[in-house]
Every structure is written in structure tokens, then in C-alpha cells.
Amino acid sequence: MRKTILAIGVCAMAGLTIVRAQPENAADAQASPAARYWAQWRGPEATGVSRTATPPIEWSETKNVRWKVEIPGRGSASPIVWGDRVYVLTAVSADGTRRALPGVNHKFTVIAIDRKSGKTAWQHVAREEAPHEATHPDNGTFASSSAVTDGEHLIANFESRGLYAYDMTGKPVWQKDLGDKKMRNTFGEGTTPVLFGRYLVHTWDHQGQSFIVALDKRSGDELWRKTRDEIDTWATPLVVEVNGKPQVIVSGMNRIQSYDLATGEVVWHSAGLTMNPIPSPVAADGLVILTSGFRGNSMKAIKLAEARGDITGTPAVAWTLDRDTPYVPSPLLYDGLLYFFKTNSGVLSVFDASTGKPHYQLMRLEEVPNVFASPVGAAGRVYIPGREGATVVLKNAPTFEKLAVNTLDDGFDASPALVDGEIYLRGQRFLYCLAADASSAGTGVALAKHPGPR
Secondary structure: OOOEEEEEEEOOOOOEEEEEEEEOOHHHHHHOOOOOOOOOOOOOOOOOEOOOOOOOOOOEOOEOEEEEEEOOOEOOOOOEEEOOEEEEEEEEEOOOOOOOOOOOOEEEEEEEEEOOOOOEEEEEEEEEEOOOOOOOOOOOOOOOOOOEEOOOEEEEEOHHHOEEEEEOOOOEEEEEOOOOOOOHHHOOOOOOOEEEOOEEEEEEOOOOOEEEEEEEOOOOOEEEEEEEOOOOOOOOOEEEEEOOEEEEEEOOOOEEEEEEOOOOOEEEEEEOOOEOOOOOOEEEOOEEEEEEOEOOOEEEEEEHHHOOEEOOOOOOEEEEEOOOOEOOOOOEEEOOEEEEEOEOEOEEEEEEOOOOOEEEEEEEOOOOOEOOOOOEEEOOEEEEEOOOOEEEEEEOOOOOOEEEEEEOOOOOOOOOEEEOOEEEEEOOOEEEEEEOOHHHOOOOOOEEEOOOOO
């Protein structure tokens, strides 16, 4: 059996590499599934891009739907894909509704779905209990964190309800309870951890003592923990390797910080972003770009090769932006083009990532007035799902070119996953597998309701 770890892929700038999964044996690199599968919520390079997928451009409820299945409960956790399985997380309320209510028991559930048929391969209730506090009404779920995998372990994160590791057949391996988060104004939880080699890194920023922790992915044992002077954040950490040493870059309101992956010691830090950092960092070509957009606007591009110690106001900060940045959706970084939205609106800007200069700004996409999902890209195209059910498809280019607008009978907060010829869209009710290859679509649309948690 080929053993895989979450490792790193080479970027254009010498000395910098970005996290992705690949075999421990370099001779197996050509056969690695790393670039093919969507193992974490921002894809193989943590930028929102797949280099191998060829998803369809057009679809509807009657066109290019391989299958459509109803997912019990409610979740905005994005689907991830490895091998012949799609993995989703959900929280199923005991009152039989899709409401997220504190004081009501929920079954925090992991579901593995067969990619060909849409049928349940396995599912487990990781935990059943009543959440200790409410969640933001705009989110409306207690299952916002996405799963992550390296092809050996599937890690399901339910935040205050615990972290759970399974093997790929669904056998429980370990679980870890980090306590209860206390979120400002009960805005809800939703930070996704990151896997790299043996390390599972998770930030725990809230109204209590915040921290970042690295766990051993095989056992759940703590490898290190560092306290943080931060309140609530939701951004997923980003692992990059600079001059042969992996760093964990974490957004924050007070400070942006990069930690040595092996020790947890701070490598560099700078002035922070705005309150409530939600978008996750992206990196390529020697730069890491971090942003947030609640009660202010902030975007910073940092030269990783020059970042050491306090870099505030130094040339290590390549460029900054103080307007029209996103609140919830993370940016897409695709071949040097940085796509991002103004707050949670369908108002799009595309910048040159290396210079911070706009190619175009504040382009209103009328079909997606509210965007909470993060855009993704593949095959020279950009996919932008909206809360009202439409997905806008653009050409990946410095000039604006709309290729298609596709509408389904659901609304989308979860970000898509792109694998092979497929796009997986998780809505408020349904999970869709969309594919243009009719010959592999079996008997057509399979609409089924998954059995409730057992």
C-alpha cells in the first residue's frame, strides 16, 4: 500500500513551497493523488485551485447532474474528496428541523458518500449533545468546519464538540476535546484545522484564553501549544515551507503570526487585520496574502523570504489594501490573479497578486448578490456560488468574461470541491455531483434522502 503524507509542492519562487498531499517516496510522485483530490476545503494547493479537474461549465436541475442527495440536518462544512468517497459533516437536530438551536440535542455526524452513485458508504455520529451557546443566524448550523484528509486519516472537526479521527473505512482512531469556545455575540464556530505530515494544527481563538495547538495526527496527542492574544477568528491556518522549514501562518485581529511547525515558536509577526478574521490566507510565488473585512478593511501581501521578526512597516510587506475586502469568503489565487469580494456581496475585484494592482474592480455579479462560499478555479475557469442558488462561471483572465450562469434549487454557503470531471456543491439541503460526462452518469439523476444518523 502506498503511504501518503500531507507534504508540499514547489512554487515559482525558489525556497518557497506550499502545502499539498504527496507520497513519502519521491519515486511515486507521478502517481500521487495529491493534485487530483480535494483533500481540504481550499483544495490541493490551499488556494482554491485544482490543476487537474475539468468540471462542467453548464448545469441545471435537468442537465449535467450525476446525482443529487439530501443531507440530513444542516451544515456549511464544505465537501472534501479522496479516492471514491466524498466526505461531509452535518449537525442533525433532535427536533427534526433544520434549525440550529442551543439547548436542543444535535447529532454531530460524519458521512462518507460514494462518488459514483451518491449512496452512503458509511456514517458515524461523532457526538450527541446540546450546544452550549447559539450560532450566528446568517450561518444557522453547528457544523461549519470542513473535514480534512491525507488519504490515511479523515479528521472531522466539530469545534466545541471535539475533534475526531477515522481511518478511511470509517473506523474511529482517536478523539480530542479542547473544551468549549465562548464566541463574541454567539457568532458561532467554524475553524478548519490543517494537516501537514504528522501535524494537525488548529487555532482556538475565542473570548477565553486563545491558543494554537499542534496534535499528532495518528494519536491526537499534543505536540505543542502556544497561547495567543486574540479574540475570535475563523481563518484556517496555512502551512508553507520557506528555505526548507515549514511555517504555520495564522490570521488575527491583533497580530498576523507565523509559527515554526516543529516547535510552535514565532518566526515572524506583523500588525493584524480587522475584527473577525474569517478568510483564509493564500500563498504562491513567494507571497502570502491575508485579508479580512469586518468593521474595516485590510489586505496584506507579505514576502515570505524576507519575513523575520516584527515585519510591520518593513519591505517584507509587499503591498496593502484598505478597502473593499471580504468578510466571509476567502480569496481565490489562480495563476497570479487574486479574486475577492467586497464584504459578502457579489461585488468582485481581481488584482495582480504580485503587485496589488487591480485588473478590474467592484464588478457587480447580479446573479449572486450574496456570496458566503469561497470561489474556486480549474481548467481556466472560476466558479462562484451564491446563497440564492446560482453559480457564475468566469474565464480565468485579467479581463472580465462571463461564461455561464447556472441555477439549482438550493442555496450555497459551502465552498465547492473540484475533482476529475466533477464539481461537488453542498447546499442547505442537498449535495450535488455535477458532471458533463453523460456516459459516466449511470441512470441519470439519483435523488435520495440519506438515512438519518444511527
